[in-house]
Amino acid sequence: MKLFTQSCLLLASFILLFISCTVQDHLQPSSVYQNCRLSVVSRNNAAKLLPGEDIKVGDLHYAATIYDAGKPFIVREITVEDGKTYAIGGSPYDLIYEYDANGKVLKTEDNTPSDKYTTYYEYLPNQIKTRETAFKRSNDILTTHTLNNQGLVTNTSFEYGAFVASTPTYDENGYVVERKNSSGESIKYTIKNGNTIKKEFAGASTVYEYDLSRPNLPNPLPFFGKENRNLLVKESTSTETSHIEYKYLFDNDGRVKRMITKVISGGESFVQGFTDYEYSCQ
Numbered sequence: 001m002k003l004f005t006q007s008c009l010l011l012a013s014f015i016l017l018f019i020s021c022t023v024q025d026h027l028q029p030s031s032v033y034q035n036c037r038l039s040v041v042s043r044n045n046a047a048k049l050l051p052g053e054d055i056k057v058g059d060l061h062y063a064a065t066i067y068d069a070g071k072p073f074i075v076r077e078i079t080v081e082d083g084k085t086y087a088i089g090g091s092p093y094d095l096i097y098e099y100d101a102n103g104k105v106l107k108t109e110d111n112t113p114s115d116k117y118t119t120y121y122e123y124l125p126n127q128i129k130t131r132e133t134a135f136k137r138s139n140d141i142l143t144t145h146t147l148n149n150q151g152l153v154t155n156t157s158f159e160y161g162a163f164v165a166s167t168p169t170y171d172e173n174g175y176v177v178e179r180k181n182s183s184g185e186s187i188k189y190t191i192k193n194g195n196t197i198k199k200e201f202a203g204a205s206t207v208y209e210y211d212l213s214r215p216n217l218p219n220p221l222p223f224f225g226k227e228n229r230n231l232l233v234k235e236s237t238s239t240e241t242s243h244i245e246y247k248y249l250f251d252n253d254g255r256v257k258r259m260i261t262k263v264i265s266g267g268e269s270f271v272q273g274f275t276d277y278e279y280s281c282q
């Protein structure tokens with residue numbers, strides 16, 4: 001009887017340990033991004049090809065993405081998603097990060113359709129100062145970000161005076177749980193297991209779903225608050241009949257190399273964008 005009881009206890013302990021490990025691994029997947037920094041985010045030109053449209057790699061085609069519809073680009077890739085064929089190419093709109101030896105962002109370059117913006121970061125006690133230059137703009141924009149005791153931005157002011165685009169409130173773990181805009185309107189966020197699962201604003205709500213087995217990408221600007229722990233896979237807004245889904249392609253090390261953003265409406269899907277990622281790992 002004693003042996004039976006000990007066996008049962010051992011079995012129960014093993015099951016409890018297995019469940020605990022499984023839940024822990026499910027909620028906190030081991031990060032494949034350890035010692036890696038996000039270096040390049042490429043927002044590609046893309047266009048859905050019509051049935052029978054004869055487009056090859058190297059051909060000139062015209063973009064149909066939200067930012068650059070109608071602009072020509074050189075096709076460098078043909079891909080199929082949900083039975084539809086897309087041409088991808090041109091000069092992607094890159095967001096490039098440069099870091100110091102401690103992993104802090106020193107400079108970002110944001111190459112948008114309208115201009116090239118470069119931002120320089122200076123880290124001071126309780127403050128982060130930035131200087132933004134633009135290719136088509138003669139003057140620089142100087143900004144001061146005030147930090148709280150968590151090292152998170154609570155206020156932003158420009159050289160010509162204070163300007164509050166939104167005032168964030170953080171929880172004890174550094175996640176944004178509320179933002180108030182300049183009109184005093186509140187946007188509230190619900191956090192669960194390190195992920196934002198709901199956003200509420202002006203009577204509408206957006207619900208977010210995640211792949212709990214996959215860690216999110218590295219956060220290059222942690223002073224704006226913690227990013228979600230896991231990869232976002234779906235978002236649905238109460239005022240919309242359509243929803244957005246995110247699909248990911250991974251490299252051999254399990255890191256995200258491409259995110260495919262799809263709008264699902266009436267049972268049909270349409271790719272809204274292809275975003276590629278590069279990393280610098282030590």
